[in-house]
Amino acid sequence: MSKHQLTHLKELESEAIYVLREVAAQFEKPALLFSGGKDSIVVSYLAKKAFWPAKIPFVLMHIDTGHNFKEALDYRDMWVEKLGVKLIVKLVQDSIDKGRAKEEKGINASRNVLQTVTLLDAIEELKLDCCIGGARRDEEKARAKERFFSHRDDFGQWDPKNQRPELWNLFNGRKNQGENFRVFPISNWTEMDVWQYIYAEQIELPSLYFSHKRKVFVRDGVLYADEGVIIKKPTEITEERIVRFRTVGDISCTGAVESTASTLEEIIEEVAVTRTTERGTRIDDKRSEAAMEDRKKSGYF
Amino acid sequence: MDKAGYLEMDLLRFTTAGSVDDGKSTLIGRLLYDSKSIFDDQYEAIKDSSEKRGEEYVNLALLTDGLRAEREQGITIDVAYRYFATPKRKFIISDTPGHIQYTRNMVTGASTSNLAIILIDARKGVIEQTRRHSYIASLLRIPNLVVCVNKMDLVEFKEETYNSIVNDFKENVIPHLDAELVTFIPISALKGDNVVDASENMNWYKGETLLQHLENVDVIETPEKIVNRFPVQYVVRPISSEFHDYRGYAGRVAGGVFKRGDEISVFPSGLRSKIKSVDQYNIVTEEAFSGMSVTITLEDELDISRGDMITSVENAPLVSQDLSATICWLSEEPLQPNGKYALKHTSKEVRCVIKNVLSKIDINSLQENFSDKHVAVNDIARVEIKTTRPLAFDAYKTNRISGSFILIDEASNNTVAAGMIL
Numbered sequence: 001m002s003k004h005q006l007t008h009l010k011e012l013e014s015e016a017i018y019v020l021r022e023v024a025a026q027f028e029k030p031a032l033l034f035s036g037g038k039d040s041i042v043v044s045y046l047a048k049k050a051f052w053p054a055k056i057p058f059v060l061m062h063i064d065t066g067h068n069f070k071e072a073l074d075y076r077d078m079w080v081e082k083l084g085v086k087l088i089v090k091l092v093q094d095s096i097d098k099g100r101a102k103e104e105k106g107i108n109a110s111r112n113v114l115q116t117v118t119l120l121d122a123i124e125e126l127k128l129d130c131c132i133g134g135a136r137r138d139e140e141k142a143r144a145k146e147r148f149f150s151h152r153d154d155f156g157q158w159d160p161k162n163q164r165p166e167l168w169n170l171f172n173g174r175k176n177q178g179e180n181f182r183v184f185p186i187s188n189w190t191e192m193d194v195w196q197y198i199y200a201e202q203i204e205l206p207s208l209y210f211s212h213k214r215k216v217f218v219r220d221g222v223l224y225a226d227e228g229v230i231i232k233k234p235t236e237i238t239e240e241r242i243v244r245f246r247t248v249g250d251i252s253c254t255g256a257v258e259s260t261a262s263t264l265e266e267i268i269e270e271v272a273v274t275r276t277t278e279r280g281t282r283i284d285d286k287r288s289e290a291a292m293e294d295r296k297k298s299g300y301f
Numbered sequence: 302m303d304k305a306g307y308l309e310m311d312l313l314r315f316t317t318a319g320s321v322d323d324g325k326s327t328l329i330g331r332l333l334y335d336s337k338s339i340f341d342d343q344y345e346a347i348k349d350s351s352e353k354r355g356e357e358y359v360n361l362a363l364l365t366d367g368l369r370a371e372r373e374q375g376i377t378i379d380v381a382y383r384y385f386a387t388p389k390r391k392f393i394i395s396d397t398p399g400h401i402q403y404t405r406n407m408v409t410g411a412s413t414s415n416l417a418i419i420l421i422d423a424r425k426g427v428i429e430q431t432r433r434h435s436y437i438a439s440l441l442r443i444p445n446l447v448v449c450v451n452k453m454d455l456v457e458f459k460e461e462t463y464n465s466i467v468n469d470f471k472e473n474v475i476p477h478l479d480a481e482l483v484t485f486i487p488i489s490a491l492k493g494d495n496v497v498d499a500s501e502n503m504n505w506y507k508g509e510t511l512l513q514h515l516e517n518v519d520v521i522e523t524p525e526k527i528v529n530r531f532p533v534q535y536v537v538r539p540i541s542s543e544f545h546d547y548r549g550y551a552g553r554v555a556g557g558v559f560k561r562g563d564e565i566s567v568f569p570s571g572l573r574s575k576i577k578s579v580d581q582y583n584i585v586t587e588e589a590f591s592g593m594s595v596t597i598t599l600e601d602e603l604d605i606s607r608g609d610m611i612t613s614v615e616n617a618p619l620v621s622q623d624l625s626a627t628i629c630w631l632s633e634e635p636l637q638p639n640g641k642y643a644l645k646h647t648s649k650e651v652r653c654v655i656k657n658v659l660s661k662i663d664i665n666s667l668q669e670n671f672s673d674k675h676v677a678v679n680d681i682a683r684v685e686i687k688t689t690r691p692l693a694f695d696a697y698k699t700n701r702i703s704g705s706f707i708l709i710d711e712a713s714n715n716t717v718a719a720g721m722i723l
Contacts, residue, residue, distance in 0.1 A: 054539035
């Protein structure tokens with residue numbers, strides 16, 4: 001490659017930084033949605049780069065289902081400290097206690113969908129006009145059609161048929177009172193890009209991503225951590241396996257994979273030969289063919 | 302993939318265009334499938350759906366049809382982005398639908414692409430929509446066109462059929478285009494001929510397969526050949542003792558190379574200074590070139606804010622409140638003659654009035670019509686615009702970033718037009 005040509009990672013980085021700076025310039029009160037997963041870690045790292053030597057000019061917000069891995073929470077607090085940014089935590093439990101959200105029942109119960117209620121309430125309470133997320137278009141087919149600047153009506157809803165066209169690098173963040181935006185700076189990154197970038201920049205991650213011993217049980221071919229969050233069927237037996245997580249989210253909908261990959265290099269090797277998508281370990285997407293589309297339309301990330 | 306390799310890969314953004322049933326989704330599915338970018342669970346899911354729909358083959362088109370209405374109606378209703386990589390390159394595809402009413406989607410997809418694939422059904426040859434798609438690709442200054450004559454399996458892989466389509470395109474379409482490089486490839490997306498692997502059914506074709514072409518084509522403009530442009534996006538002012546007097550101008554280089562010590566001008570004010578540093582977190586940078594997001598500091602304290610443009614002292618941009626442009630109308634609400642709109646150009650937003658509609662382009666005949674002034678959705682027109690404040694701009698043909706803008710309806714806040722400055 002010529003001296004004045006960006007590698008694919010540098011170009012993706014540059015694009016994401018550009019988007020983050022547009023957010024800071026176009027919105028009055030943005031927040032970065034931080035889950036402790038690798039994608040939101042990368043976005044917050046990019047935010048640090050975008051505004052350096054100044055601090056990140058917006059808060060981080062964690063919509064907390066209460067079903068967290070301890071490793072993810074420890075990491076979250078360490079990372080926030082390191083970035084020197086303010087963290088706001090909003091609890092799904094509070095929404096349930098206030099009667100705003102209703103706990104799901106049954107064997108596949110999850111608080112994943114309930115996050116939408118807590119998020120929309122937080123947006124209203126804090127008067128947020130933009131939420132930055134780490135979603136990527138390669139994750140899921142509805143996301144493949146979403147814009148960088150995703151306009152939401154005053155109910156937080158996404159209308160896939162009425163999206164603003166996005167041309168060149170001109171992002172239209174104009175909105176009416178009460179409406180807001182979801183912005184996805186790493187829209188164009190794939191899972192592989194994220195791992196390569198983490199490797200290239202040597203970004204610290206929660207230990208959950210690396211191979212470790214864990215008590216798990218099998219359901220529908222997916223390994224779930226036995227942390228007392230998911231109600232097991234009598235036939236589901238807990239055993240110790242060598243696993244790692246490809247995505248890190250709420251315990252009730254994050255599956256592990258058997259893996260001995262304990263370094264970033266080994267993970268990249270593993271991702272390169274893996275034949276299933278990382279969302280293959282997410283039960284929230286398995287509910288129906290249009291599961292993600294439906295959640296987005298009702299205000300999900 | 303070895304580590305050194307993937308850290309050195311570059312990125313190609315391309316768009317695909319064709320009319321309904323030209324096999325676009327199938328082609329993309331084929332590229333993803335044959336380059337092993339489709340995962341087992343995705344493949345299983347579409348295999349299931351295909352069986353449910355009673356289809357004979359695994360319908361690769363289902364991979365790109367993301368929304369419920371699309372799956373039900375078997376159409377693509379919006380721009381979808383797809384990703385795949387080979388050891389040589391990473392690719393971003395903007396998949397745009399071919400329906401007449403969705404010209405705006407193609408303009409959207411084309412605006413960020415460096416290459417366009419135009420699909421032609423070998424049974425139908427060059428049709429109206431072929432002209433339209435090729436013209437839009439050329440209007441948006443996509444430097445490389447790849448014309449894929451698809452469904453060759455349905456014309457018995459005949460060389461004569463392919464040649465007559467190629468000749469028709471060369472004689473009747475290319476003269477209307479600005480495209481720098483046009484490549485022709487006979488393929489069958491359904492059967493896989495010449496998509497990734499060379500076709501055994503078309504030994505008469507000696508050129509590259511589509512994927513080989515995508516991997517090898519040189520698409521990146523050399524930054525040195527473009528004039529220096531740096532739209533200021535955000536002013537970085539840390540409030541800390543360590544960086545007490547720091548005032549940096551953050552932005553993404555829109556052309557050329559900026560180096561420490563370079564003399565620069567700032568527009569629209571025309572003030573001059575010298576570059577003190579080119580900053581990036583964690584890295585010592587001496588220079589920044591096209592595409593890089595950096596923060597520039599200057600030797601002098603000037604009044605610079607978002608929307609200003611830093612350039613080299615030579616090759617100044619045009620600074621004016623009057624501009625003429627080709628616009629593509631994107632909104633269901635037609636253009637209001639003498640209507641006022643917000644105009645977004647690089648990082649600057651101003652108000653403007655559309656003073657005059659000069660002509661409309663009939664994108665089927667590619668003729669200019671000077672009498673019809675009604676501009677509605679999917680129309681392409683030449684207009685004269687006056688802005689409330691001066692803009693520093695270039696012609697779109699010399700710079701896709703400093704030469705482009707969008708118009709926004711101030712009541713609905715919708716993006717209503719894409720503009721290319723003449």
